[in-house]
Amino acid sequence: MTDSHSSWGMRGGFWPVLNRIVTAIVWLGIQMYWGGQAIKIILGAVIGPKFAYMENTLPKSANLDTASLISFFIFIVIFLPILVLPPERLQTPFRITFIMITCTMFGILGWAVSAAHGPGILIHAPSSKYGSALSWSAVFGLQSFVGAQASGCLGQSDWTRYARTPNAALFGQLIAAPICICVTAICGILITSAAATIYGKYLWNPFELLLTIQHESLSPGARAGTFFAGLGFLESQLALCIVLNCVSSGMDLAALCPKWINIRRGSYLLSLIAIAICPWNYVTKPTTFITVLSGWSVFLSPMTGIIVSDYFLVRKQEYHIGDLYTGNSTSAYWYIAGFNFRGFAAWVMGLWPLLPGFARAVQGVLAGNGWDHLYDISYFYGFFVAMLVYWAQHAVFPSERQTGSSPFVLSDRAVMLKPEGSRESSHDVDAFSV
Incomplete structure (x- = not known):
């Protein structure tokens, strides 16, 4: 928030914060939906296909089946009480979650490669595009990956x-996160490739793979395996909803309305809005999901470039x-x-040239x-153009006290700290400088 104040102004700084809140709402809804799919897998393993493939009573336009809707609200019932816990008490649960999802990922990888007797057909499949079309597809895939991680990076502080x-x-941030992201991506490719050999179709979504x-x-081994895998994904989605969305954006929402909203209230408000947007509509088709993921970089990448330019x-x-x-x-x-x-x-300047392509x-x-x-190349374009344009403007039109530093002194804010009737001197108050 303070970085936004320096680069956007004391009032203008609320604009990027508001954009980040909107991004978090969409992501929270999507992660909640996947959490519901984890519940569906767990119940499908316990109850059997009678639940996972029960008769759908919803219309096709709903973009959701009955079992998924029931599972979604079960996830909500499990998730909402966890928001009562203060963030500083979540370290141990997050460690347990990391261990569970790591075991789940490598467990699925081991099963897939073993059942397919190798890495699968995708590894040896020829490219469907050539020349410049292949190059642009590779670049788009890279920037989509970066854009999908942008919201998480913005919430690290x-x-x-x-x-x-x-x-x-x-x-x-510098070592563990890049390694984990790359290893996860490689495991996803190998699992998809092996699953294509087993089932004859590409299943990029791990939830769809487990349901398949x-x-x-119906063997006991398959039901037990999918149960524990679903449990690992359930823990993962709970952690993602808390870490990347609820608590982080709850802090931002509290900054916008500190008189009425604290972090906990902000988290609950964001959760209600995320439910109301019907997040399953964003993930019904893979192409739509990819567009949503990469599309946010159009708006976020210039903001990231501005913050980097302002600070460095x-x-x-x-x-x-x-x-x-x-x-x-x-x-x-x-x-x-x-x-x-x-x-x-x-x-x-970092945004408008990207809007025609985004709309298309x-x-x-x-x-x-x-x-x-x-x-x-939306993320890279938005980041570097906004960074350079912001720096050039400050070079040509410098602001007052643009450089230099000064400490945080409480003397100007003593009225907020002194109790009624207190007669501390200004010297006493100045002692609270940082």
Whole structure:
């Protein structure tokens, strides 16, 4: 939030926060839906196909079957009480979740490769595209991957604040996270390839794979395997809903309305909205899901570029800390009426050339023209263009106290800290400087 204040202004800083909240709502809804699918797998293993493949009483336009709807609300009932727990008490549950989902992933990989007697047909399949079409598809896949992780990266600071030392999060962010992401992607490819050999179709979604296993085999081993795999995915989805969405965006929502909303209330409000948007509509078709994932980078990547530019290029890694919490014209980050026009201009310049391609992608009419290729590199384009435009504006039109640093002093905010009738001197208050 403070980074947004310095780059967007004390009032303008609420705009990127609001965008991040909207992103979190969509992601929360999607993760809740997958959590419901994990419940469906567990109940399908316990009850049998009578539940997982019960008669669907919903119309086709609902984009959801009866069993999935029941499972979705069961997940909600399990998930909502967990939000009562304070974030600092979730370390041990998260460690257990990491162990469970890791065992689940490698367990499915071992089963798939063993049952297919190898890595499967996908590994040896020839490319369906050649030349520039193949190159642009590869670039789009890379930027889609980066864009899908962008929301998680933006929420890291909400959790690193609980670290004991400033550098405690470096190992996880620089080493562990990239390795885990790459290993997970490789396992997903191998599992899909092996499953295609077994079932004759590509099942990229692990939930669909487990449901297919239940549908094809009623053996005790298959039911037990899918039960424990579903349990691992259930724990994973609970953790994702909390870490990436509810708590992080609950903090942002509390920053927007601190008088009425705290982190817990914000988490519950976001959960209700995520349910109301009917998230299954976003994942009905794989192409729609991919478009949703990559589409958010159109809006988020310029914001990320602006924050990076502000901290490294413009401020030289220094801030006037007290001014980040001063909501009037005396703040170095007040700019014009609380808005920094440089941030908004950089965001627009990084955004508008991507909108034609984004609109064509949503409509499913991409034809490989210039706008479409620009959309293929949307995250990289938005990030670097916004970063450079923001830096150039501050170089040409520097703001007051643009560089330098100053500590956070509480003397100007003593009225918020002194109890009624207290007569502390200004010297006593100044002692609370950072």
